[in-house]
Structures are given as structure tokens and as C-alpha cells.
Amino acid sequence: MAAIKVGISACLLGDLVRYDGGHKKSAFCADELSRHVEFIKLCPEVGIGLPIPRPTIRLEQHGEDIRAIIPKTGADVTEALRDFADRAQSHLRQISGYVLCAKSPSCGMERVKLYNPETGHARKEGEGIFVRRLRELHPAIPIEEDGRLNDSHLRENFVLRVFVYAAWQNIKTQLDKATLVNFHTDLKLLLLAHDQALYRALGRFVADCQTITEDIAEAYIRQVMTALSKPASRANHTNVLQHIQGYFKSQLSAAQKQELSDLILAYRQGEQPLLAPLTLIRHYLREYPNTYLARQRYIDPYPNDLKLRYAL
Known part of the structure; x- marks a missing residue:
């Protein structure tokens, strides 16, 4: 890249x-x-x-x-x-x-x-x-x-959008339906965290696309950037974290499920940063690989050393 x-x-x-x-x-x-x-x-x-x-x-x-x-x-x-x-x-x-x-x-x-x-x-x-x-x-x-x-939330939001837009620029010159579907799939949890209404609308938009014209591609990425332009709330992040937890329901023990649930709740209540439950989720993802989760930009949207999720 x-x-x-x-x-x-x-x-x-x-x-x-x-x-x-x-x-x-x-x-x-x-x-x-x-x-x-x-x-x-x-x-x-x-x-x-x-x-x-x-x-x-x-x-x-x-x-x-x-x-x-x-x-x-x-x-x-x-x-x-x-x-x-x-x-x-x-x-x-x-x-x-x-x-x-x-x-x-x-x-x-x-x-x-x-x-x-x-x-x-x-x-x-x-x-x-x-x-x-x-x-x-x-x-x-x-x-x-x-x-x-x-502002830590605006800083994180800007860097997030830059990395998503850069990924879009890498594919837009050779865009077809399959490439668009793959790109959109990678963004699903990120979009869900930022704007649930546009998350659903963009899903329908991509599903209905047959031929990907330049106008369609521009309309799609403008909607994506609109959805991501507002920093995600704790409530929406919590919703996504609980959604992710569901993917591990067959692998985790009762104690592990409770630990993750408690950490997500602590984040929701402002007692832990977003990084805390995400770190545990990444640990479980390494231990119990899941192809869909592994490709989600929500998990690792930008380089970790920027420490942008420490204050969220």
C-alpha cells in the first residue's frame, strides 16, 4: 500500500x-x-x-x-x-x-x-x-x-476517516460489484458504531447496485464519510462491542463471557476506555479466529501507536 x-x-x-x-x-x-x-x-x-x-x-x-x-x-x-x-x-x-x-x-x-x-x-x-x-x-x-x-474524540474521528478514505482510494480505480461488497463488508461494524440509520441505508444501497458507475461510487463514499463524520457515542460503541461478543458465545467459558460483559459495561459507564474491552476482544480473536471479525476495520482502524482510543 x-x-x-x-x-x-x-x-x-x-x-x-x-x-x-x-x-x-x-x-x-x-x-x-x-x-x-x-x-x-x-x-x-x-x-x-x-x-x-x-x-x-x-x-x-x-x-x-x-x-x-x-x-x-x-x-x-x-x-x-x-x-x-x-x-x-x-x-x-x-x-x-x-x-x-x-x-x-x-x-x-x-x-x-x-x-x-x-x-x-x-x-x-x-x-x-x-x-x-x-x-x-x-x-x-x-x-x-x-x-x-x-479534542480526543475529534482527533480519533479524523484519523479514522483518513485511513478509511485512503483504503477507498486504493480500490476505486478498479471498482466492481464484488470489490464494493468486500469494502463495505469491512466497514460494517464501524458504520454501525457511527450511524445506524446510514448503516442500514448503505447496506441496501450496495445490495441494489448492479453496475458500479463513477456517480454511484461517489455517492457511496460520500455517504460513508457522512456516516463516519460524527464521533461514535458510548452507547453505539457498547452496542457494537456486545454484537462482537456474540461471535464468541460458543467458545468462551461462562467466566470469560462475564469478564467481557463486565468490561463492556465498565466502558459504557465511563469507568474504562474503549481500548480496554477491545484489547480483550483482540485476545479472544487471536485465540478463537473468526474470518468476519478479523477483517472488520472497527477492530484495528489505524496504527495502535497513535493511542487514539486511550481517551475514548
Whole structure:
């Protein structure tokens, strides 16, 4: 499998490219995630030819339109930022996710200050120009902001989606019904943990597919990414863990069943992290192999050394 590539705002890897000549280095990205992905660094503002340091850009509401304006000069760089995303397509087509710099008028994913140019008042309702174009070009791609990655649930959720999307990219160029069914089968317990309604809907969608067109493939992966975009709740994880336990009902002793049940309940009540029952399940899976469970991405969705399930 080729290296997983992830786009990232260059300042988050320590590059001195911000408007003030500084950076916003993300320790998680630079020191941990970098062990498992190849980052592709981009800075849209530098990419359109702005200097370092540079006058600030702000988002302004002009009627129904949102523009990126440099207040000091009055220059409108909206189209330049959108065009930069178009020019970066050779890179963007390779990536399996994107980490963005929060609050940036080019890269901010949400709650960017949006100004009224007449009053100067701002409300936190904007979205960066570059990221808006990124979503238009690649609506299924997982994206996240650096600040939100400090939340353990959002961090785990983003990395999970990146690894699922990377697996999808590896098969989508040679997609047929059998390949789609196999891919979907691997995701079943993961989807069940995140969105039960979409889990059922996607099962029907795959079953009804006959010829896999590009439009069908895009509709499928967008639904998968939608289902996975919300972190799974303790209740849903508990449901999946109990479902998995059922696969061992013929192999485990009464004492072993009780031990696993108690551990799952302790997780449900917040007394144990998700890793605790999963570690015991992995132990039983090695002792009593099960082909269906062994292929489930829910069991091992990403490298264990990222320790993302320690705090869930």
C-alpha cells in the first residue's frame, strides 16, 4: 500500500508562512501523525504570491457574496484563492485528508470572522475561501482544523476517516460489484458504531447496485464519510462491542463471557476506555479466529501507536 498522503496548512508543520511571519506548529501532526502519513504542505496565501509577512486578509459579506479582502489595500483576493485550489489539483487528488489552520480567511473550516464592510462588525460564521473550494472539488475528503484536533474524540474521528478514505482510494480505480461488497463488508461494524440509520441505508444501497458507475461510487463514499463524520457515542460503541461478543458465545467459558460483559459495561459507564474491552476482544480473536471479525476495520482502524482510543 502506498504512503497515505494528507494535505496540511504549511504553518501547522512549523513553516514560517503566516501573515505575521510566524507559524502554528501542531505537535500531533508534526510529531505523531507524521510517522504514518506523508504530508503535502500548502499555504494558499503564499501560493497566490502574497509576501511574508503580509497585510491581513478578512472575509467580508457583500450582499449574497463573501469576498476575501485585504483591508490595507482594498485588494480582493477571492478568485486568486479559489484559483489556487484549482491549480493545486495535482496534489489534492492524491490526498486522503486535510488539516487546516483554524480561523484563517483562506483555510478556516468554520467560525471564521465574517465582517460587515460598512459597520466593521464581525460574526463568527465564515468559511475560508480555499477550503470552500476544496469542499466543492472533493466533497467526500475528510478535513479538520488544528484546534479541533486537541479534542480526543475529534482527533480519533479524523484519523479514522483518513485511513478509511485512503483504503477507498486504493480500490476505486478498479471498482466492481464484488470489490464494493468486500469494502463495505469491512466497514460494517464501524458504520454501525457511527450511524445506524446510514448503516442500514448503505447496506441496501450496495445490495441494489448492479453496475458500479463513477456517480454511484461517489455517492457511496460520500455517504460513508457522512456516516463516519460524527464521533461514535458510548452507547453505539457498547452496542457494537456486545454484537462482537456474540461471535464468541460458543467458545468462551461462562467466566470469560462475564469478564467481557463486565468490561463492556465498565466502558459504557465511563469507568474504562474503549481500548480496554477491545484489547480483550483482540485476545479472544487471536485465540478463537473468526474470518468476519478479523477483517472488520472497527477492530484495528489505524496504527495502535497513535493511542487514539486511550481517551475514548
